[in-house]
Amino acid sequence: MRDVAIIGVGMTSFGEHWSKGFRELVVEAGTNALKDAGISGEKVDAGFVGTMASGKLIGQEHIGALIADFMGLNPIPITRVEGACASGSLALRQGIMAVSSGMHDTVVVGGVEKMTDLGTTGVTTALGGAGDQEWELFFGATFPALYALMARRHMIDFGTTEEMLASVSVKNHKHGSMNPNAQFQNQITLQDVLNSKMVANPLKILDCSPISDGAAALVLVPLEKAHSYTKKPVRILASAQASDTISLHSRESLTGVKSAQIASQNAYKYAKLSPKNIDVAEVHDCFSIAEIMAIEDLGFFKKGEGGIASLEGRTSLGGEIPINTSGGLKACGHPVGATGVKQLVELYWQLKGDAGNRQVKDANIGLSHNVGGSGATTVVHIVKGEW
Amino acid sequence: MRDVAIIGVGMTSFGEHWSKGFRELVVEAGTNALKDAGISGEKVDAGFVGTMASGKLIGQEHIGALIADFMGLNPIPITRVEGACASGSLALRQGIMAVSSGMHDTVVVGGVEKMTDLGTTGVTTALGGAGDQEWELFFGATFPALYALMARRHMIDFGTTEEMLASVSVKNHKHGSMNPNAQFQNQITLQDVLNSKMVANPLKILDCSPISDGAAALVLVPLEKAHSYTKKPVRILASAQASDTISLHSRESLTGVKSAQIASQNAYKYAKLSPKNIDVAEVHDCFSIAEIMAIEDLGFFKKGEGGIASLEGRTSLGGEIPINTSGGLKACGHPVGATGVKQLVELYWQLKGDAGNRQVKDANIGLSHNVGGSGATTVVHIVKGEW
Numbered sequence: 202m203r204d205v206a207i208i209g210v211g212m213t214s215f216g217e218h219w220s221k222g223f224r225e226l227v228v229e230a231g232t233n234a235l236k237d238a239g240i241s242g243e244k245v246d247a248g249f250v251g252t253m254a255s256g257k258l259i260g261q262e263h264i265g266a267l268i269a270d271f272m273g274l275n276p277i278p279i280t281r282v283e284g285a286c287a288s289g290s291l292a293l294r295q296g297i298m299a300v301s302s303g304m305h306d307t308v309v310v311g312g313v314e315k316m317t318d319l320g321t322t323g324v325t326t327a328l329g330g331a332g333d334q335e336w337e338l339f340f341g342a343t344f345p346a347l348y349a350l351m352a353r354r355h356m357i358d359f360g361t362t363e364e365m366l367a368s369v370s371v372k373n374h375k376h377g378s379m380n381p382n383a384q385f386q387n388q389i390t391l392q393d394v395l396n397s398k399m400v401a402n403p404l405k406i407l408d409c410s411p412i413s414d415g416a417a418a419l420v421l422v423p424l425e426k427a428h429s430y431t432k433k434p435v436r437i438l439a440s441a442q443a444s445d446t447i448s449l450h451s452r453e454s455l456t457g458v459k460s461a462q463i464a465s466q467n468a469y470k471y472a473k474l475s476p477k478n479i480d481v482a483e484v485h486d487c488f489s490i491a492e493i494m495a496i497e498d499l500g501f502f503k504k505g506e507g508g509i510a511s512l513e514g515r516t517s518l519g520g521e522i523p524i525n526t527s528g529g530l531k532a533c534g535h536p537v538g539a540t541g542v543k544q545l546v547e548l549y550w551q552l553k554g555d556a557g558n559r560q561v562k563d564a565n566i567g568l569s570h571n572v573g574g575s576g577a578t579t580v581v582h583i584v585k586g587e588w
Numbered sequence: 589m590r591d592v593a594i595i596g597v598g599m600t601s602f603g604e605h606w607s608k609g610f611r612e613l614v615v616e617a618g619t620n621a622l623k624d625a626g627i628s629g630e631k632v633d634a635g636f637v638g639t640m641a642s643g644k645l646i647g648q649e650h651i652g653a654l655i656a657d658f659m660g661l662n663p664i665p666i667t668r669v670e671g672a673c674a675s676g677s678l679a680l681r682q683g684i685m686a687v688s689s690g691m692h693d694t695v696v697v698g699g700v701e702k703m704t705d706l707g708t709t710g711v712t713t714a715l716g717g718a719g720d721q722e723w724e725l726f727f728g729a730t731f732p733a734l735y736a737l738m739a740r741r742h743m744i745d746f747g748t749t750e751e752m753l754a755s756v757s758v759k760n761h762k763h764g765s766m767n768p769n770a771q772f773q774n775q776i777t778l779q780d781v782l783n784s785k786m787v788a789n790p791l792k793i794l795d796c797s798p799i800s801d802g803a804a805a806l807v808l809v810p811l812e813k814a815h816s817y818t819k820k821p822v823r824i825l826a827s828a829q830a831s832d833t834i835s836l837h838s839r840e841s842l843t844g845v846k847s848a849q850i851a852s853q854n855a856y857k858y859a860k861l862s863p864k865n866i867d868v869a870e871v872h873d874c875f876s877i878a879e880i881m882a883i884e885d886l887g888f889f890k891k892g893e894g895g896i897a898s899l900e901g902r903t904s905l906g907g908e909i910p911i912n913t914s915g916g917l918k919a920c921g922h923p924v925g926a927t928g929v930k931q932l933v934e935l936y937w938q939l940k941g942d943a944g945n946r947q948v949k950d951a952n953i954g955l956s957h958n959v960g961g962s963g964a965t966t967v968v969h970i971v972k973g974e975w
Contacts, residue, residue: 202690256643262717263672266964269831278829281670285650302689303589330649442665444656577653
């Protein structure tokens with residue numbers, strides 16, 4: 202089993218791309234990644250792409266072949282993988298398997314979603330397919346509703362407050378203001394969040410990540426060849442994936458995501474590291490409560506203490522563990538299939554010292570946490586600057 | 589890179605399952621495969637499932653997690669892959685990578701589609717997402733229309749006749765009549781096909797595979813451990829995947845599928861075999877013309893001679909290369925995501941001598957050919973009885 206490294210990354214800006222279609226977004230992110238790696242398309246052996254709901258959002262399946270075609274990469278194999286909002290990380294995981302197995306040497310991993318071609322009802326219905334269609338969505342339990350249930354339970358059990366939830370969005374908008382690719386680069390206050398429109402009590406519109414278009418891409422090679430491409434490759438130390446029940450009502454607990462706990466414990470084990478060793482992390486803040494559960498599930502804070510830690514600024518740039526320097530899903534945007542790949546783009550820049558004024562000082566080890574649905578899938582990657 | 593073997597298979601019958609949903613189909617095929625392998629769910633490390641269009645067909649994405657849950661396999665990772673009608677073979681390919689990389693030891697591979705919950709217009713639109721949504725489907729070019737263009741060109745260039753096309757369906761219904769899992773177990777005549785209703789000239793309804801529900805599953809382990817589970821494992825000799833343009837109008841030729849030619853040439857190279865070594869093959873006969881092109885693209889017959897070979901019975905049971913002993917997509921049925929996995933189920937039974945009265949005598953090496961869309965993806969596997 203060969204070790205694997207990232208040698209180049211690329212992304213589009215995230216936002217409402219009215220003048221770019223699904224294909225243009227993919228090509229832009231993919232060519233940026235190839236350029237960054239300093240290779241041409243002929244070097245690429247295979248690809249994997251994460252896309253959640255292109256069938257419902259743009260009427261297009263067979264995304265792998267579409268991308269091979271529009272990237273000019275025929276006849277290489279490109280395969281789409283889907284695991285709801287964790288689709289991007291799953292594409293990375295398949296890319297890692299393809300390289301580590303020896304089946305392929307140079308693999309492009311992409312993630313993409315074009316969400317603004319449908320109205321919000323259409324998008325909300327499409328996203329509802331990440332949960333249990335028969336027992337949740339059919340009865341009206343959309344994703345804000347599901348996460349609101351988790352938030353309410355967290356508040357009851359641990360005294361988490363609406364201010365603590367709001368502080369996650371404030372921090373992520375602050376980080377997003379330093380990221381030129383972020384959908385929202387405006388800063389907001391606790392009061393802005395608390396006064397914003399209620400979506401599903403206690404979650405307000407500024408507790409929720411937006412509907413976004415965007416794409417991101419990575420180039421993978423065997424670690425042993427990585428230094429012939431770049432002085433500063435980023436090594437994959439761990440790739441871990443776990444599952445939980447698709448519907449909330451079957452879970453043992455609503456205040457944590459079991460698949461995230463299992464995936465992160467496995468990832469730490471594979472990497473021979475503990476939460477203390479992580480310098481910077483991108484986590485899945487689809488709603489503010491999701492980030493609070495994430496930083497607890499990942500072992501950065503004890504269960505129940507994520508809310509106060511957020512309010513106290515311990516997860517901000519300059520804090521003890523900077524979370525979501527990209528702005529996270531909340532401020533950077535959440536084109537669903539792209540998110541898991543964008544997390545690695547941000548970590549790559551952080552570990553190489555290329556993150557501009559949102560740079561975490563001396564960051565050498567990063568972690569990504571990407572959740573599908575309400576936690577039925579979680580994928581955790583740990584990466585390290587290798588130079 | 590470890591060699592990989594299949595140690596158990598299972599499937600549902602294919603057809604219109606009015607009393608079974610997507611979940612029930614998956615669980616039935618999956619538990620059949622585990623039983624066949626003689627293992628319990630606790631032994632399984634990971635899974636991959638091929639499903640094409642569940643978002644449009646049943647409003648459900650996040651299929652991997654759904655299956656982990658309903659199979660009682662939480663918290664193991666299960667990942668969905670999608671490549672239109674080749675989704676099943678792509679799931680197998682990811683399973684092979686997972687085992688050969690050493691990342692997982694015991695992997696379940698599944699394929700499933702539940703198509704009859706929508707009306708035919710809905711299904712035809714969903715399937716149209718396998719081609720180019722912007723440049724084909726939007727303008728009304730559904731799949732019968734696309735394959736009709738290929739059929740017409742094949743007729744003009746090579747003198748292929750409607751009788752030759754019809755002979756493919758007649759042969760596949762004959763094979764299907766010997767398969768208790770087949771959707772259609774009735775035999776038909778050349779006249780039945782020629783007199784059946786025109787769908788897209790020259791393709792009539794009996795040239796077309798049906799809309800189907802069904803699921804199929806395989807259990808994979810490293811070859812070195814396979815004999816501890818079964819005396820007769822089936823070894824994966826080659827897994828090859830290639831891509832071509834998503835839309836027909838960009839192709840060099842309409843009378844063959846370039847991705848199938850490339851994938852099969854690579855598969856023969858990996859397996860150190862030639863078409864002559866193949867004892868039995870399952871090929872992608874979504875339309876009668878597709879099987880004629882397939883047996884040419886795979887090198888069983890020269891380009892242009894597939895039609896006459898079919899009419900002469902050279903691809904029937906007892907012929908020189910028995911094609912689609914399961915009944916193929918035409919008679920066994922075509923629940924899209926399940927098809928590529930079902931092909932391996934049939935080959936497994938053939939190589940072990942378990943194919944009942946449709947058994948190919950002394951079959952030891954089998955080939956599967958699974959096409960996505962009009963040929964933008966083709967996956968070819970070669971397998972061998974290892975005892």
